[in-house]
Amino acid sequence: MTVLPDDGLSLAAEFPDATHEQWQRLVEGVLRKSGKDASGEAAEDALSTKLEDGLTTRPLYTAPETADETGFPGFAPFTRGGSPAGGAAAGWDVRQRHLGDDPVRVNEAVLADLENGVTSLWLSLGSPGGLPVGSLPRALDGVYLDLAPVSLDAGAEYADAARAFLALCAERKVDPPAVRASLGADPLGHEARTGEVLDPAGAVELAKAMAAEYPGVRALAVDALPYHEAGGSAAEELGLSLATGVAYLRALTDGGLGIEAALGQLEFRYAATADQFLTIAKFRAARRLWARVAEACGASDAGAQRQHAVTSSVMMTRRDPWVNMLRTTVACMAAGVGGADSVTVLPFDNELGLPDAFARRIARNTSTILLEESHLARVIDPSGGSYYVEQLTDELAHAAWEFFRTVEKAGGLAAALRSGLVADRLAATWAERSKKLAKRREPITGVSEFPLLSEKPLDREPAPAGPSGGLPRVRRDEAYEALRARSDAHLAATGNRPRIFLAALGPAAAHTARATFTANLFQAGGVEPVHDPVSVDPATAAAAYAASGADGMAVLCSSDALYEEQAEAVAAALRAAGATTVFLAGKPGTAADAVDEYVFAGCDAVAVLSSVLDRMGIAP
Numbered sequence: 001m002t003v004l005p006d007d008g009l010s011l012a013a014e015f016p017d018a019t020h021e022q023w024q025r026l027v028e029g030v031l032r033k034s035g036k037d038a039s040g041e042a043a044e045d046a047l048s049t050k051l052e053d054g055l056t057t058r059p060l061y062t063a064p065e066t067a068d069e070t071g072f073p074g075f076a077p078f079t080r081g082g083s084p085a086g087g088a089a090a091g092w093d094v095r096q097r098h099l100g101d102d103p104v105r106v107n108e109a110v111l112a113d114l115e116n117g118v119t120s121l122w123l124s125l126g127s128p129g130g131l132p133v134g135s136l137p138r139a140l141d142g143v144y145l146d147l148a149p150v151s152l153d154a155g156a157e158y159a160d161a162a163r164a165f166l167a168l169c170a171e172r173k174v175d176p177p178a179v180r181a182s183l184g185a186d187p188l189g190h191e192a193r194t195g196e197v198l199d200p201a202g203a204v205e206l207a208k209a210m211a212a213e214y215p216g217v218r219a220l221a222v223d224a225l226p227y228h229e230a231g232g233s234a235a236e237e238l239g240l241s242l243a244t245g246v247a248y249l250r251a252l253t254d255g256g257l258g259i260e261a262a263l264g265q266l267e268f269r270y271a272a273t274a275d276q277f278l279t280i281a282k283f284r285a286a287r288r289l290w291a292r293v294a295e296a297c298g299a300s301d302a303g304a305q306r307q308h309a310v311t312s313s314v315m316m317t318r319r320d321p322w323v324n325m326l327r328t329t330v331a332c333m334a335a336g337v338g339g340a341d342s343v344t345v346l347p348f349d350n351e352l353g354l355p356d357a358f359a360r361r362i363a364r365n366t367s368t369i370l371l372e373e374s375h376l377a378r379v380i381d382p383s384g385g386s387y388y389v390e391q392l393t394d395e396l397a398h399a400a401w402e403f404f405r406t407v408e409k410a411g412g413l414a415a416a417l418r419s420g421l422v423a424d425r426l427a428a429t430w431a432e433r434s435k436k437l438a439k440r441r442e443p444i445t446g447v448s449e450f451p452l453l454s455e456k457p458l459d460r461e462p463a464p465a466g467p468s469g470g471l472p473r474v475r476r477d478e479a480y481e482a483l484r485a486r487s488d489a490h491l492a493a494t495g496n497r498p499r500i501f502l503a504a505l506g507p508a509a510a511h512t513a514r515a516t517f518t519a520n521l522f523q524a525g526g527v528e529p530v531h532d533p534v535s536v537d538p539a540t541a542a543a544a545y546a547a548s549g550a551d552g553m554a555v556l557c558s559s560d561a562l563y564e565e566q567a568e569a570v571a572a573a574l575r576a577a578g579a580t581t582v583f584l585a586g587k588p589g590t591a592a593d594a595v596d597e598y599v600f601a602g603c604d605a606v607a608v609l610s611s612v613l614d615r616m617g618i619a620p
Contacts, residue, residue, distance in 0.1 A: 020060075020062065023060065024039075024040060024041075024043055024044060027043045027044065027047065027059075028040075028043045031043055031046055044058065044059060044060070047059035051278070052233035052234065052235070052429065052432075052433070053233050053234065053235035053236070053396070053399040053400075054399060055235075055392070055395050055396065055399065057277075057388075057392070058388075061386075061387035061388040061391060062387060063387060064387070064390075064391065070384065070390065072084070073085070073086050073380045073381060074304070076291050076294075076295065076300045076301060076303055077287070077288045077291040077292065077295075077303075078287040078288065078290075078291045078303060078304050078305065079284050079285075079287055079288045079291075079381075079384075079393065080284075080339070080380065080381040080384050081287075081339045081380055081381050082287060082304035082305060082306065082307070082339065082341065083304065085380070086339065086377070086380035086381065087336065087339075087377035087380070088377060088378055088379070088380055090377075091336075091367075091371040091376075091377035092335075092336050092340055092341060092342060092343050092367070092371070092377060093119050093120050093149070093341060093342035093343070094117060094118050094119045094120070094342075094343065094364060094367040094368070094371075095118070095119070095120040095121070095122050095149075095151060095308065095342040095343065095344045096113045096118045096120075096121060096122065096344065096360065096363065096364055097122040097124070097310075097344050097346065098110060098113075098121065098122065098123050098124065098139075099124050099129070099130070099354060099463060099464065100124075100129075100130075100131070100354060100463075100464060101129060101130060101131055101132065101464055103131055103132075103135035103136075103138035103139040104138065106123070106131060106139045107138060107139050107140070107141050107142070109357070109360060110139065110140070110143060111142055111143070112357065112360070113360065113364055114143065114148055116361070116364060117364050117365065117367070117368045118364050119148070119149075120148060120149040120150065120151065120180075120342060121143070121148060121149070121150050121151065122151040122153065122344060123136075123139065123150065123151070123152055123153065124153050124154075125152055125153065125154035125157060125161045126154040126155050126156065126157035126160075126161065127155075127157075128464065128465050128466065128467065129463070129464025129465050129466055130153070130154065130155075130464070133154065133157055133160045133161050133164050134164070136161070136164045136165060136168060137164075137168050137171075140168065145168070145169050145172055145174045145179065146174045146175075146178040146179070149180035149181055149182075150165065150180075150181045150182075151181065151182040151184060151221075151267075151308070151342075152165060152181070152182065152183050152184040153184045153221075154184060155190050155193075155194070155467055156190055156194075156196065156198060158183060158184055158185040158186070158202075158203070158206075159185070159202050159206060161183070161184070162183040162185070162206055162219070165181065165183070166179075166214075176213050176214045176215075177214075177215055177216065178216070179214050179216055179217055180216040180217070181214075181216070181217045181218075182217070182218045182221060182267045182308075183206060183210070183217060183218070183219045183220075183221075184220075184221045185202070185203035185206055185207070185219050185220045185221065186203075186220060186221045186222065186223050186244075187199070187200045187203055188200075188244050188247060188248075188413055188414060188417070189221065189222070189223035189225075189226055189244065190467070191414070191417055191470065192226040192227065192230075192417060192422070192470050192471050193226045193466075193467045193468070193469075193470045193471065194467045194468065194469045194470045195469040195470040196469070196470075197414075200247075200248070200251045201255075203219065203220055203248075203251070204251050204252055204254075204255035204257075205255070206219045206220075207219035207220055207252055207255075207257065207262070207265040208252075208255060208256060208257060210265060211257060211261045211264065211265060218264070218265050218266060218267045218306065219265045220248050220252075220265050220266050220267070221266075221267050221268075221269055221308075222241050222244045222245045222248065222266055222267070222268045222269065223244075223269045224237045224238070224240060224241040224244075224268065224269060224270050224271070225269055225270075225271055225310060226470070226471050227240045227241075227422070227426060227471070228270075228271040228312065228314060229271075229313060229314055229471075229473045229474065230423070230426045230427075230430070230471035230472055230473065230474060231314075231426050231427065231429055231430025231433065231472075231474045232425075232426045232429055232430075233429050234278055234281075234282045234396060234400075235396055235399035235400040235402075235403055236400075236403055236425065236426060236429060237270060237271065237282070238270075238282065238285060238286055238289060238396070238397075238400035238403075238404075239399075239400045239401070239402075239403030239404040239406075239407060240403075240404075240407065240413065240422065241268055241270070241286065242289055242290070242293060242400065242401075242404040243404055243407040243408065243412060243413040243416070244413055245266055245268065245290065245293065246293060246408070246412075247412055247413050247414065248262075248265075248266060249262050249263070249266075249293075249297065252265060259294075259297045259298060259299045259302070260299050260302040263294055263297075263299060263302045263303065264302065266305075266306065267306045267307075267308055268286065268290070268305055268306065268307050268308065269307075269308045269309075269310060270282065270283065270286060270307065270308070270309055270310070270340075271309075271310055271311070271312040271313075271314070272309040272310065272311050272312060272331040272332065272334055272335035272338075272340070272343070273311075273312045273314075273315050273327075273331055273334075274312075274315055274326075274327040274328075274330045274331050274334075275334075276330055276333070276334045277334075277383075277388065277389060277392060278392070278396075279331060279334035279335060279338060280334050280337050280338040280383050280389055281338070281389055281392040281393040281396050282338065282396060283307060283309065283335060283338030283339050283340050284338055284339060284381075284383075284389070284393045285393045285394075285396045285397040285400060286305060286307065287304070287305045287307070287339065288393070288397050289397055289400055289401060289404075290303055290305040291303035291304070291305070292401075306341055307339070307340045307341050307342070308340065308341065308342040308343075308344070309331075309332075309335035309336075309338075309340035309342065309343045309344065310343075310344045310346065311327070311328040311331040311332060311335075311343075311344065311345050311346045312331060313346060313350065313351065313473075313475070314474060314475055314476055315327050315331070315476055316346065316348075316350055316351045316475070317351070317444060317446060317447050317475075317476070317477045318351050318352055318477060318481060319446055319447050319451065319452075319455070319477065319480075319481070319484060320445075320446025320447065320451065320452055320455060321348050321349050321351070321352060321458060322348060322446075323445050323446040324348035324349075324350075324351075325348045325362060325366075328345045328346060328348065328363070328366060329366050329370075331345075332345050332366050332367055332370060333370055333374075333376060336367075336370060336371075336376050336377060337376060337381075337382055337383055338383070339381060343367055345363040345364070345366045345367060346363065347359035347360050347362065347363045348362060348363070349458055349460055351475070352458055352459075352460040353460030353461050353462050353463045354460055354461045354462070354463045355460070356460065403425075406421075407421070407422070422471070423471060426471065427472075430474055434479065435604075437476060437479065437606075438479060438604050438605060438606035438607065439602055439603065439604055439605065440521075440524075440601075440602075440605050441602070442476075444476055444477055444480070447476075447477045447480050447481075447524065448477075448480055448524045448605065449520060449524070450520060451484075451520070451523045451524050452523075453487075453497060453523050453526065453528060479606045480524055480525070480606070482620070483524070483525040483526055483606070483609050483610065483613065484525070484526040486526065486613050486618050486619070486620060487525065487526020487527065487613070487618070488526065489618075489619070490526075490618050496528075496549070497526060497527065497528040498526065498527045498528065498551050498612075498613065498616050498618055499527065499528045499529075499530050499548065499549050499550045499551055500522050500527050500528070500529055500530070500550055500551070500553045500554065500555060500612070501529075501530050501544070501545050501548040501550035501553070501554040501555070501574070501579070502515055502518060502519065502529050502530065502531040502554070502555050502557055503536050503541055503544070503545070503554050503555065503556050503557065503570055503574060504531060504534060504535050504536065504557045504558060505535065505536065505537065505556065505557070505558035505562045505563070505566050505567075505570060506535060506558050506559065506562045506566075507535065508534065508535075510558050510559040510561075510562055511535065511557045511558040511559070511562075514557040514558065514559075514585040514586060515531060515557040515585070517585060517599075517601070518555050518557050518583075518585045518599060519531065521599055521605055521608070521609075522555075522609070522612070524605060524609065525605070525606075525608075525609030525610075525612065525613065526613075527609065527612060527613070529555075530548040530549065530550060532544070532547075532548065536570065537566060537570065538566060538569035538570050538572075538573055539573075541570045541573040541574055541577070542573040542574065542576055542577035543577075545573075545574050545577040545578070545579060546577050546578065550579070551616045552578065552579060552580040552581065552615070552616065553579060553580065553581045553582075553583070553612060553615070553616070554574045554579045554581075554582050554583070555582075555583040555584070555585055555599065556570060556571065556582065556583065556584045556585065556591075556595065557585045560586065560587075560590060563584065563586065563590050563591045564591070567584065567590075567591035567594045567595065568591065568593065568594040571591075571594040571595055572594075580615070581596050581597065581612075581615065582594070582595045582596050582597075583595060583596065583597050583598060583599055584597075584598050584599075585598075585599050585600070586598065586600060587600060588600065
């Protein structure tokens with residue numbers, strides 16, 4: 001037996017170094033086997049994925065010839081973390097959100113959370129739909145305010161909420177230096193959500209008071225969620241958060257605060273999505289961008305951004321809501337790895353109404369598992385040094401900075417909101433994304449892919465109405481939800497869902513792939529596919545269609561070779577049995593004389609399904 005000497009020899013020492021060009025040639029060979037003829041950079045481009053904001057994810061990243069200095073955690077530009085120890089000591093702050101206007105029920109939920117792993121609270125106060133400000137003492141009954149930080153979200157009533165909270169701290173004899181809180185004053189965020197303009201003077205006075213007496217309290221929130229929830233991209237969310245933060249810095253310093261004190265009064269709130277790497281890069285880029293702002297203001301050492309991550313409501317679905325647990329787990333992990341200081345995991349039933357106790361337990365346990373069992377916080381900035389993450393962070397930061405400059409050139413965020421610049425930009429971004437969703441280029445598991453028509457809906461108590469009147473709130477599932485609602489109404493009225501017949505030709509090997517694709521597509525719109533019998537031919541198609549109960553439509557599913565042999569005869573039999581529209585699952589132009597329409601990968605599924613329901617007479 002040969003024993004390797006312990007002489008520091010590299011395990012790769014005997015292998016020759018491969019080059020990027022050699023790898024590209026291997027990729028060219030793989031692409032040729034799949035029918036794509038591309039070489040060099042074009043071969044690599046064929047495996048690349050275009051993201052929003054003009055970004056592209058390449059299939060392979062290698063060490064760059066030059067790289068920006070990312071520094072160390074706790075030092076400018078803070079890309080690798082806002083504090084030297086990151087979350088290695090205690091992990092991120094597990095912050096649970098509480099909605100509702102009943103202080104007794106909120107208190108019960110608050111105490112249950114704090115007793116089972118939650119480390120801070122996020123309370124919705126004021127109208128519409130939040131706790132009455134005067135009920136704050138009851139909602140926080142039994143909460144040790146010197147141990148559990150509290151974040152307030154009171155919209156236009158932020159000053160009253162702040163006074164009530166600080167008065168409660170004084171009543172319970174909590175020393176001002178021991179209070180840990182975010183008071184949530186966010187005039188520009190409130191304007192984005194409601195269209196109501198608030199004078200920032202009140203927020204400035206509140207910040208000055210906190211800076212003077214409450215060192216652990218931040219008066220202002222820079223909430224980027226309104227822009228994310230209106231359909232904004234990651235770079236737009238970051239750019240608008242910078243514009244908000246800069247506007248607040250100007251107001252605070254004009255009001256008499258020094259720049260370092262002003263920087264210490266802000267907490268930034270961002271969405272975390274199930275796009276793992278983009279979320280990691282977003283939180284890293286946000287810190288780098290804010291450090292650049294602080295540097296320009298002459299306070300680079302005070303530029304560590306305080307970050308609160310909230311799992312995205314845009315990505316949540318109302319159908320098959322259990323899948324939301326998976327989405328929020330990935331989002332929570334990405335936010336933690338990206339260095340967020342606080343993380344809020346929205347319960348999986350958040351979009352259905354008020355979350356129940358089980359959903360809140362799963363939400364808080366998501367962070368607990370990632371921290372205590374997966375040990376994600378033990379390494380500071382674990383993605384640091386990844387060629388992909390570093391380049392994505394850099395590219396995202398540059399895209400966000402350019403949009404920030406656009407907003408500043410328009411007169412700042414307030415002017416950009418009131419002129420419609422922000423709304424128009426976000427609407428354009430969402431329109432492009434909606435096309436990808438409609439074509440299922442961005443799949444939604446349980447909704448546009450692998451839907452379950454037989455699922456029993458979850459019933460939840462309606463959540464109180466949130467603020468409205470400003471930027472719209474979008475959801476990824478909204479187009480498909482509208483289609484499913486039409487199907488549900490038909491089911492309630494008739495006892496059956498709309499049906500379409502799958503006419504599978506030949507053996508399973510020939511038709512399974514396209515039949516599965518077709519069944520998934522039509523179920524996404526609430527149309528029940530009837531695939532019985534397993535296979536038909538010209539002699540059996542008419543009887544099978546008549547027995548299916550289909551609502552005037554059928555789809556041919558098979559191989560191109562069998563389409564050439566049987567499509568015309570089977571389509572004729574289906575029409576003779578009453579089918580008014582015959583689709584073909586496959587490339588447009590196949591058996592063109594035999595069929596009416598096509599369904600294929602990349603087709604506009606929403607348009608197809610809307611048209612099908614229209615022709616079935618199912619009202620919107």
